[in-house]
Amino acid sequence: MNPEQIISSLKELMATGEAAGKVLTDPADLENYGKDWTRIYPPKPLAIVLPKTTEQVQALVQFANENRVALVPSGGRTGLSAGAVAANGEVVVAFDNMNRILDFNASDRIVRCQAGVVTEQLQNFAEENGLYYPVDFASAGSSQLGGNLSTNAGGIKVIRYGMSRDWVAGLKVVTGKGDILDLNKDLAKNNTGYDLRHLFVGAEGTLGFITEATMKLSRKPDDLTVLVLGLNDLTNTMDVLQAFQKQIDLTAYEFFSHQAMGHVLAHGQVQAPFDTEAPYYALLEFEAVSDQVMEDAMNLFEQCVENGWVLDGVISQSETQAQNLWQLRERISESIAPRTPYKNDISVVVSKVPGFLQEIDAVVTEHYPDFEIIWFGHIGDGNLHLNILKPEDMAKEDFFEKCQQVNKWVFEIVERYQGSVSAEHGVGMTKKPYLQYTRSEAEIAYMKAIKQVFDPNGIINPGKIFD
């Protein structure tokens, strides 16, 4: 089939059923829907399809199999590993028009959503019903549930609530072969062999399309209180974490470097937490449910100062103040985005974080002393975001080439520490060449065999995770 024939067939497919889907071919739409936040690979999709029903997605997959057309699933396009980028004439399947909350069961505390429901929409829905959807991150205003599940998105509350995977009660998927599967049927307990639901979570859309998800909701946390601490040394992040965790259930434990905070402050709107400068800052969040918890937190803070781990600190006195302190962490990514940084999203076992970070920092600084390294991330779960900013006077190509070298050093250290080359953003295209630093040859072979079972013609998101 030639491209015109494909487009006219897609239009026919979308016109069928009770609700008509859409096909877009305007250059601005191709550009917009063909990319994510990585902005590394120029988008070049053939067309964008916006289905309205699972049956239309199934029809699309059947058509794609018959005519060997590649399909790329696309959510809110906030991904950072090019997992939803269409750079090779693929047809993008976007879920913007499948954005309804379909059902809510208050006694089971579950909510059935179409894949295009935006994270914030789900969070607000939960709140309106006196409950809480705890998976949260800076892009919650645009990221969609289908994309979150496909990448098993984590975010800022993983230390207490886990990843997206932990909140899925059931999934409706269209496999790469074109079957519609209703996985787990929202059951709390179901030990009937392989849990296929969890194969689709984190598969980056390579096995099929998630079209609906039933998500669990939680009790709404009370009196969330934020403590920002200035730390003397990186190893103190672990000392502070251990001391607090013995007594208080933290809902978040994040960190950022002095350089990271500098960019947020320079961006405006956010104030420094205190005057004392520190090389690293930690942000702790907990439920101040009683005077006792607050007293414990203050005593722990004092102990940390006495031990020389903490230089200064501030604790929120109101919800607004807590939210303002969160801005120090949540705005880092956007404040450095205009500089198109080199990015890595790596993890190790929590206790190994200081040594791991220091080794990486030392190797980059030794070879490229003019690179500005920005560290931040979810240190409470061992996930570090390494961003490097291009020196103003360095050519883009030169920087890019040097960063490829940095990748090698970083991933060799990751491998030695038995860490992960992608803690939460996924493999997509950007981490594909480095998968073997985290996964063994045998594991990758099993992953490829699974792909073959669900998508024998390789039409769903080809070229992502592995070739």
Ligand SMILES: O=C(O)CC[C@@H](O)C(=O)O
């Ligand atoms: O921009 C990054 O490197 C990380 C983005 C996101 O995962 C975050 O934690 O803010």
Ligand SMILES: [Zn+2]
């Ligand atoms: Zn993150």
